[in-house]
Amino acid sequence: MGQTPERLRLTNDDIAALSGGRCDRPFDILGPHDGWLTVFHPDIAALSAVTEAGEIPLERVSGDLFRGRVDGPYRLKARSAGGVEWVFEDPYRFAPVLGDIDLHLLGEGTHRRLWQALGAHVITHEGVAGTHFAVWAPNARRVSVVGPFNAWDGRRHPMRRIGGSGVWEIFLPGVAEGALYKYEILGADGGLLMKADPVGFGSQHPPEKASVVRDIAGYGWKDAAWMEGRAQAQDRRAPISIYEVHLGSWRRRLDQGGRPLSYKELARDLVAYARDMGFTHLELLPVSEFPFDGSWGYQPVGLYAPTIRFGPPHEFRDLVEAAHKAGLGILLDWVPGHFPTDAHGLARFDGTALYEHADPREGFHQDWNTLIYNYGRTEVRNYLIANALYWLEEYHIDGLRVDAVASMLYRDYSRREGQWIPNKHGGRENLEAIDFLKAMNVAAYAESPGIMTVAEESTSFPKVSAPVDAGGLGFGFKWNMGWMNDTLRYMSRDPVHRRYHHDLMTFGLMYAFSENFILPISHDEVVHGKGSMLRKMPGDEWQQFANLRAYYGFMWGHPGKKLLFMGCEFAQPEEWNHNGELNWPAAAEARHQGVQALVRDLNRLYRDTPALYRKDADPDGFQWVATDAAQSTYVWIRLGDPGDPPVVVACNFTPVPRADFRIGVPQPGPWREAINTDAAIYGGSGKGNLGGVTATEAPQDGQPASMAVMLPPLSVVIFVAGKDEHGEDV
Known part of the structure; x- marks a missing residue:
């Protein structure tokens, strides 16, 4: 065969490292070097190189290691002990895929398009189709790609370490869309780990844990009209009413074993329903792949993979595009606050505390038994910020609702x-x-114009929704958790006792304009023994429905954008169960249909009435008229821009109807009764104002005019100044 040059000779250590799965520099040994070809391939009887000049047998030099003199292009031909032959490409003949710019950005932790460098990418490299794999594991002793294509044997495809970036990469010819894979990592501590891809675009269906090669290129979006106009639709002066959804339990195919709807079915059914109900946005509980159904997605493992539970990535895009064509924005719950300890996830990814803090006083969430990201590490910040951009860019997501922000802000949380x-x-x-x-919000708003970010933040941390350059965190909006807690405490009281808790309904106005608030009635309020929204209300069945309708009227009349969790819109009688579908049979009953109709009409009135949304975050858009603790009544005015008809909201939270209840209003003339939560069509008693009233120039409550109205029992009535919906005087 000829004499091997001294510098190309294999040492016993090289052979032992390859055979024992400890080789950290495979490209220095394997593949072609100065006319000599070295190949490691277990479990074959013979191996040869197929060249233009013919077939060249390779000599078995030790165990599973083959070698021979080969000049020029080649492929490999193997023969099994049973005589089966196959031809394949040698991964170790290919040059690196990652370029100098990628390596520089990866090395300093500033790669905004991290997913374009790391992960598994179906490409053609040097004229050959295959998949390029790259993963960050700086402290690993060896990293290999394993899958069915190499019998899950980590000795067969060890990766090359790229400079000082901590990244390992390899191009595997012939590995295509749909292939299962993991990274086998010989950790810094000597342990052997099997890890899913932190930047993988697909995963197996849980409880299986492998990543899946997904080609996410080439979708061909057709939502340009929405994307161009969404900035106006998501501005703080826009009407924003959000339908929060857990995709796995909204509806199920009971005729097919109770399976959840697919992304394609949701694109048809959920989008049509939300549009009919008048919502402006869908907010999806986390869709990043997660192992445990009972976490509802809030303990993700695959941050870059839409969950396979409902279909592959392109079908998730079908859902987003369908929503956009229907004029609906899509928000995702995003979880950068913590991650689970599952062995195939990020925990001690390369045998060290890589993504998390090593000290449990910084790196372990006691409440959730999860791990906390090390935000001080540039590569971890890069990983998370790039993930935010990934969803906004690759899936045209319109906004991110960031989960558990309070737990991130405070070390003693x-x-x-x-x-x-x-x-x-x-x-x-x-x-x-x-x-x-701050960095995430700056990047998101800069890179994806028109998006919105929302903080689920329950403390008094200042300026959550103020721009970063004004000293804020940079979020577009903040959930108003205090408003939710106070008002639900009030509504749960028997009306006879509400007079003693009157301030619970007014306290929110003390700080209502300090942030850009969203008023949330979220999934957290209808789980874990908290009961449904309907059953939180006091009284008999009629009173529970009346109280809930009144509460929704109060919410839609109050400053702040709106969010309602699925099922609450038709007063589902039970608390939410993620293992089943909503109680749609109940939604077909008259009283539940009445609540559903009310929410639909509230959304319509909200969208059509600028005074109810333009100045949600501006104190100039709100005026108290009168509150009376003894009667449990509240009256206020909502104002928009000059020329927008003003709105008066009047609330009666007792079962006592109040006839000839005089309230001050900002102008005389006709006032249309736009919403009456006690209307018969909503399941109420039908008491009201016959469609409207006329105010006279009789000052009251500091207003230049006043009108006498009927306040039905347990109701909210919303009046709009001017003409009725047909343009006639009221």
Whole structure:
């Protein structure tokens, strides 16, 4: 065969490292080098190189290691012990795929399009079709791609380490869309790990844990009209009414074993329903792949993979595109606050605390038994910020609702003294997480114009929804958790006792304009023994429905954007169960249909009445008229821009009807009764104002005019100044 040059000779250590799965520099040994070809391939009887000059047998030099002199292009031909032959490409003859710019950005942790460099990409490289794999594991001793294509044998395809970036990569010819794979990692601690791809675009259906090669290129979006106009639809002066949905339990195919709807079925049915109900947005509980159904997606493992539970990535895009064509925005719940400890996930990914803090006082969530990202590490910040951009760009998502922001902001969140580590100034604020959130918001708004970010934040942390350059965190909106808690406490009281808790309904106006608020009635309010919205209400069946209708009227008349969890719109009698579908049979009953009709009409009135949304975050858009604790009544005015008809909202939270109830209003003339939650069509008693009233120039409550109205029992009535909906005087 000829004499092997000294510098190309294999040492016993090289052979042992390859055979034992410890080789960290496979491209220095395997493949072609100065006319010599070295191949490691277990479980074959013979191996040869197929060249233009013919077939060249390779000599078995030790165990599963073959070698021979080969010049020029080649392919490999193997023969099994049973005589079966096959021809394949040698991964170790290909040059690296990642270029200098990628390596530079990866090395410094500033690669905004991280998913374009890492993960599994179906490409043609040097004229050959296959998949390029790249993963960040800086402390690993060896990383291999494993899958059915190599019998899950980590010795067969060890990857090359790229410079000082901590990234490992390999191009595997012939591996195509749909292939299963994992990374087998020889960790820094000597342990052998099997990990899913942190930047994988697809996963097996849980409880299986492998990543799946998905080609996410070439969708061909047809939603340009929505994308061009969404900035106006998502502005703080726009009407925003959000339908929050858990895709796995909205509806199920009971005729097919109770399976959830697919993305394609949801694109048809959910989109049509939300549009009919008058919502402007769908907010989806997390769709990033997650192992445990009972986490509802809030413990994700595959941040870059839409869950396979409902279909592959392009079909998720079908859902987004269908929503956009229907004029609906799509928001995703996004979870950068923590991740589960599942062995195939990010936990101790390369045998070290890589994505998480090593010290459990910083890196472990006691409430959720999860791990906390190390926001002070540039590569981890890069991973998360790039993930936000990934959803916004690759899936045309219109906004991210960031989960559990309060737990990120404070180092002592849900911890007792001695269980947390102060920041460098000795304080409780998590300075690294704060910087991360600011950087994420700056990047998201800069890179994807027209999007919105929303913080689920339950503390008094200042300026959550103020721009970063104004000293804020940079979110577009913040959930108003205080409003939700206070008002639900009030509504749960028996009306006879509400007079003693009157301020619970007014306190929110003390800070209503300090942030760009969304008023949330979310999934958290109807789970874990909290009961349904209907059963939170006091009284008999009639009173429960009346109270709930009145509460929704109060909510839609109150400053702030709106969010309602699925099932609440038709007063589902039971709390939410993620293992089944909503109680749609109940939705067909008259009283439930009445609540559903009310929500539909509230959404329509909200969208059509600028005074109800233009100044949600502006104190100039709100005026108290009168509140009376003894009668449990509240009256206020909503104002828009000059020329927008003003709105008066009047609430009666007792079962006592109040006839000839005089209220001050900002102008005389006709006032249309736009919503009466006690209307018979909604299941109420039918008491009201016969479609409208006329105000006279009789000052009251500090207003230049007043009108006498009927306030039905347990009701909210919304009046709009001017003509009726047909353009006639009321």
